[in-house]
Amino acid sequence: MERPFPTGSRSRRLLGGALAGVLTAGALAVGGIATAGSATAAEPNLVANPGFESGLSGWTCSGGSGRAVSSPVRSGSAALTATPAGSDQARCSQTVTVRPGSDYQLSAWVQGSYVYLGAQGTGTTDVSTWTPGGSGWQQLTTRFRTGPSTTSVTVYTHGWYGQSGYTADDLSLTGPGEPPEEPETPAVPSGLAVGGTTSGSVTLNWSAVPDATTYHVYQDGTRVQSVPGTSATVTGLAASTAYAFRVSAANSGGESPRSAPVTATTRPRDDGGPGTPDNGVPRHAVTGYWQNFDNGARVQKLREVQDAYDIIAVAFADSTATKGEIVFNLDPAVGYASEADFKADIAAKQAAGKSVIISVGGEIGNVIVNDSASATRFANSTWALMQEYGFDGVDIDLEHGINSTYLTQALRSLSAKAGDGLVVTMAPQTLDMQNTSSEYFKLALNIKDILTVVNTQYYNSGSMLGCDGKVYSQGTVDFLTALACIQLEGGLDASQVGLGVPASTRGAGSGYVSPSVVTAALDCLTRGTRCGSFKPSRTYPDLRGAMTWSTNWDATANNAWSSVVGPHVHNLP
Numbered sequence: 001m002e003r004p005f006p007t008g009s010r011s012r013r014l015l016g017g018a019l020a021g022v023l024t025a026g027a028l029a030v031g032g033i034a035t036a037g038s039a040t041a042a043e044p045n046l047v048a049n050p051g052f053e054s055g056l057s058g059w060t061c062s063g064g065s066g067r068a069v070s071s072p073v074r075s076g077s078a079a080l081t082a083t084p085a086g087s088d089q090a091r092c093s094q095t096v097t098v099r100p101g102s103d104y105q106l107s108a109w110v111q112g113s114y115v116y117l118g119a120q121g122t123g124t125t126d127v128s129t130w131t132p133g134g135s136g137w138q139q140l141t142t143r144f145r146t147g148p149s150t151t152s153v154t155v156y157t158h159g160w161y162g163q164s165g166y167t168a169d170d171l172s173l174t175g176p177g178e179p180p181e182e183p184e185t186p187a188v189p190s191g192l193a194v195g196g197t198t199s200g201s202v203t204l205n206w207s208a209v210p211d212a213t214t215y216h217v218y219q220d221g222t223r224v225q226s227v228p229g230t231s232a233t234v235t236g237l238a239a240s241t242a243y244a245f246r247v248s249a250a251n252s253g254g255e256s257p258r259s260a261p262v263t264a265t266t267r268p269r270d271d272g273g274p275g276t277p278d279n280g281v282p283r284h285a286v287t288g289y290w291q292n293f294d295n296g297a298r299v300q301k302l303r304e305v306q307d308a309y310d311i312i313a314v315a316f317a318d319s320t321a322t323k324g325e326i327v328f329n330l331d332p333a334v335g336y337a338s339e340a341d342f343k344a345d346i347a348a349k350q351a352a353g354k355s356v357i358i359s360v361g362g363e364i365g366n367v368i369v370n371d372s373a374s375a376t377r378f379a380n381s382t383w384a385l386m387q388e389y390g391f392d393g394v395d396i397d398l399e400h401g402i403n404s405t406y407l408t409q410a411l412r413s414l415s416a417k418a419g420d421g422l423v424v425t426m427a428p429q430t431l432d433m434q435n436t437s438s439e440y441f442k443l444a445l446n447i448k449d450i451l452t453v454v455n456t457q458y459y460n461s462g463s464m465l466g467c468d469g470k471v472y473s474q475g476t477v478d479f480l481t482a483l484a485c486i487q488l489e490g491g492l493d494a495s496q497v498g499l500g501v502p503a504s505t506r507g508a509g510s511g512y513v514s515p516s517v518v519t520a521a522l523d524c525l526t527r528g529t530r531c532g533s534f535k536p537s538r539t540y541p542d543l544r545g546a547m548t549w550s551t552n553w554d555a556t557a558n559n560a561w562s563s564v565v566g567p568h569v570h571n572l573p
Contacts, residue, residue: 054213104146308563323374406445466478
C-alpha cells in the first residue's frame with residue numbers, strides 16, 4: 001500500500017531508446033560472427049534438461065521467477081514459464097561446458113513479448129537475440145565463437161520490465177563438446193500420504209527420492225501436477241468425493257514407476273453451493289486496512305474502526321531474518337497499554353461479526369517465500385500468529401514480487417491447519433492483475449477454492465489496459481470497471497473480486513476517486529447501470545465489494561468513504 005508505481009512511460013522510453021541501441025549492437029555482433037562458421041546438425045545438444053522435463057534441474061532463475069509448467073509446451077510434457085517483477089527481468093540461466101576457439105549455435109522456442117535468448121562469458125563477443133512478441137511459438141537463434149581460453153559459457157533467457165510472463169522450451173546449444181551425462185532414472189517414491197483436505201482440495205506428502213528433480217502427481221490415472229518438492233495440493237475437486245492419487249519421481253534420465261495409491265475424500269461443502277468456503281464473511285463485504293503505525297493519519301485502536309468494515313486487515317506483519325517467517329509487533333504509537341488489550345479488541349470485533357486478519361507486505365514490507373522450506377515457515381508462523389492473537393486469516397499484500405508456486409504451497413498448508421473458516425485476501429497492485437500469466441493472478445487461481453477476495457489496488461498505477469484491450473486512465477469509473485473485468489472474465493468468481501481504492505486524497509500518491517465514483521463502478525458491474533464509456537457484456541451480482549487504504553485515512557476525512565461506500569456495498573443485489 002502507498003507505494004507509487006511507475007507509469008508505462010518508463011518502459012516505453014527504455015524500449016524505444018536505450019534498448020534499441022543494445023539490440024542493434026547485439027544484432028551487429030551476431031551478424032559478424034555468423035560468417036565464422038556454425039555448428040553442424042549432427043553435433044549433440046550441450047544444454048542439460050533443455051525441455052524442462054525435470055523441472056528447473058540445471059537452471060537458476062532470478063528471484064524465484066521461473067517454474068516448470070505442463071501447458072503451454074512446444075514438445076514433451078513441460079516448458080519454462082518465468083515472470084518479470086519490478087526490476088527483475090526473470091532471467092533463467094545455465095552454465096555449459098564448451099571448448100576454446102570453437103563455433104556454437106544457440107536456439108530456443110519462446111512465447112511472449114520481449115523475450116531474450118543469449119550467451120554470456122564467451123571470451124569474445126557476448127550475444128543475444130529477442131522477439132518483440134506475437135502469437136504462438138517463435139524460434140530464437142544466435143551464434144558465437146568462444147575465446148582461446150574459454151571453457152564454459154552461461155546461456156540464458158529473460159523477459160523485460162513491465163511485461164507479462166514468457167514461456168521457453170527446447171533450448172539447444174550445439175558445437176564441439178560432450179553432451180551432459182544423463183543420470184539414472186530415480187526410484188519409486190515411498191510414504192505417499194494425505195496431509196489434509198478441504199471441500200475442494202487434497203494435500204499430499206511423500207518421502208524424497210535421491211537424484212529426483214521433479215515429482216509427477218496422478219489423480220485417478222491422469223497426471224495433474226509436477227512439483228519440485230515432496231508435497232502437492234490438488235485443487236478443483238468436488239466436495240464429498242473420493243479420489244485415488246499416485247506419485248512418480250523424475251529427472252533428465254526418465255520417470256520412475258508410480259507409487260502405490262492412496263485414497264482421499266474431500267470434505268463436505270459448508271455453504272451448500274459453489275463459491276468460497278463458509279468463513280463468516282458477508283456476501284457483499286467492505287475491507288479496510290488498519291494501520292499499526294502513525295504516518296499522519298488519525299491513530300485508531302481496533303475498537304474505533306468504523307462499523308462499515310466487515311474485514312479488517314491489520315497492517316502489517318514483520319519479516320524476520322529467517323526466510324519465510326513472519327512476526328507481529330504492536331506499535332506503541334497506536335496507544336495500547338498492553339497486547340492483552342489489543343487481543344481483546346480483536347475478539348470484540350469478531351463478536352460483532354467482523355473478520356480480523358493479519359496483512360503481510362505493504363509498501364516496504366517483504367517476505368520471501370521461494371522454496372519449500374520458506375513456504376513451511378510462512379504457514380507455521382502465520383498459524384502461530386492466528387493462534388496467539390485470534391486472527392481469522394491472512395492478507396497477501398506483497399508488492400516486491402511473489403513466487404506463486406511456493407506461496408500456493410504455504411497457503412495450502414495454512415488452510416489445512418485452519419480449516420474452511422480461514423479468510424484469505426489479496427491486495428495486488430494494478431499491474432499484477434493485468435493478465436492470467438502474472439504471478440499474483442496465478443496465485444489467485446491456484447487457491448481459488450480457499451480464496452475469499454482479491455482487492456486489487458486501483459491506484460498509484462497510471463493508465464492501464466482494460467479487458468477490452470483499450471487504455472483507461474486511473475481515477476475514473478471506466479478504470480475500475482474495465483480492469484475488474486479482467487479478473488471477472490479471467491477465472492475468478494465474482495464473489496472473489498473487490499475494488500481497492502484510497503479513502504482520501506492523502507491515502508495514495510495518485511488514483512483517488514470520490515466515493516460516488518466507487519458506487520457507480522459497483523452499480524455498473526453488479527446491475528449494468530451508471531457505467532461510463534465501458535460497459536461489461538454481462539453483470540456480476542455476486543461481486544464481493546470494495547476495499548480501502550485505510551480505515552485511518554477514512555477517519556481523518558471524517559468517514560467520508562465508509563459512510564457512502566459501506567451502505568452501498570451492503571445493499572448490492
